[in-house]
Amino acid sequence: MSEQQGFDLVLAGGTVLDPASGLNQRSDVAITGSKIAAIGVDLPRDGAQVIDCSGSTVVPGLVEGHSHIFEQVSKVGAPADEAHLRRGVVAVADAGTAGASTFDAFRRLVVDGNAMRVTNFLNVSVLGLIDFRFGELLNPETLVVDDALATAAANPDVVRGFKIRLSEDVVGEHWQMLLKKSVDLAEQAGLPLMVHIGETEEPVPTVLEHLRAGDIVAHCYTGKPNGILEDGKVFAEVMAARERGVLFDSAHGKSNLSFVVAKQAIEQGFLPDILSSDTSARNWHGPVFDLVTSISKLHALGAPLDECIRRATIVPAELLGLDKEGYGRLEVGGRANVTVLTETSEVVLPDASGNTITAPRFEPTTVLHDGALVETVAWRGGQSA
Ligand SMILES: [Zn+2]
Incomplete structure (x- = not known):
């Protein structure tokens, strides 16, 4: 910055928390155009728009590692920008809503149709997840390896992995054969495989035997x-899988976050590698609401805030290859994707198993997308404690 020309915008006096850059201190963040121009204490404000962030936490624009946003085609699709960008998320991975046969529509409607950066885990079934009432792999012939590989090869900017939902009502009795085929195809493409657990036919350790370093358990x-x-303890096989590089994704969803399980796991030091919401049309009006609420819940259960933010910024950005595009961190000269989180008074927060906690939650009070102020929307919950 030259002395003659001030910044466009200064986010003033917040606690800047960016695990990727090792920042966790009170600082200003100055923006010029679409870039971060400076990070530091008491930056000059002459002529700049100033947003007072004192008492708030200034974090990189959030990266959602697991969502469902294929609104016009899938019954589970939530509106992408509405449910994410306007709640502080600047980049997202759709987790298997689109399959090879619906991918072109996904590209046009979701990837090109939203301001956010959209990537995906391509469903190994060509059908994708159109309607949760009908498992997409009940007919195992819908796993067409060549179609999945061709779609991934033709769309490397979007397809960053594959997804298989391994619940019994999706895969029926063929789970093992379908999982092996899915791992093989991911291996051929050089991409990770995300595996959805919860109501699998076999215990998690049996599923983990099939997974490689970089594969993801949602x-x-x-x-x-x-x-x-198992009996309140994280399976030794789960710890061993993490040790060899298998990743674990919290993916709240309509039915897959239990505060009881999360609390026990967090107490044993088992944090998710990726902190995601699994937002969908079935849960974005509750119990999930959005990614910041998922962060709020795990933080309330004992996960340190910096660890939560790491898992909702740089870790998913690296997993999705979006760190190379400047997502997931705050740095001078980098993209001005910034979310300002302000802690609210206590509210009642539900999990997906019928439990509640009463805790403060984070609200994205200011969101910058490549330097532009995003028009945020109010939290979709609203029950005060
Ligand atoms: Zn999901």
């Missing part, structure tokens, strides 16, 4: 049968 805090706990 719904790690599910309260459904065959989760990560």
Whole structure:
């Protein structure tokens, strides 16, 4: 910045928390155009728009590692920008809503049709997840390896992995054959496989035997049968899988976050690698609401805030290859994607298993998308404690 020309905008006096850059201190963040121009204490404000962030936490624009946003085609699709960008998320991965046969529509409607950066885990079934009432792999012939590989190869900017939902009502009795085929195809494409657990036919350790370093287990805090706990303890096989590089994704969803499971796991030091909401049309008006509410819940259960933010910014950004595009961190000269989180008074927050906690939650009070102020929307919950 030259001395003659001030910043466009200064986010003033917040606690800047960026795990990727190791920042956790009171600072101003100055923006010029679409870039971060400076980060520091008492930056000059002459001529700049100033937003007072004192008492708030200034974090990189959030990256959602697991969502369902194929609104016009899938019954589970939530509106992408409405449910994410306007609640502080600047980049997202759709987790298997589109399959090879619906991908072109996904690209046109969701990837091109929203301001956010959209990537996906392509469903291994060509059908994708159109309607949760009908498992997309009940007919195992819908896993067409060549179609999945061709779609991934033709769309490397979007397809960053594959997804298989392994619940019994999706895969029937063929789970093992379908999982093996899915791992093989992911291997051929050089991409990770995300595996949805909760109500799998076999316990998690049996599923984990099939997974490679970099593959992802979604719904790690599910309260459904065959989760990560055995008699209240995280399975040794789960710890061993993490040790060899298998990743775990919290993916709240309509039915896959149990505060009881999450609390026990967090107490044992088992945080998710990726903190995601699994937002969908079935849950964005509750119990999930949005990613910041999922962060609020795990933080309330004992996960340190910096660890939560890491898992909703730089970790998913790296997993999705979006760090190379400047997502997931705050740095001078980098994209001005910034979310300002302000803690509210206590509210009642539900999980997906019928439990509630009373805790403060974070509200994205200011959201910048490539330097532009996003028109945020109010929280969709609203029950005060
Ligand atoms: Zn999901």
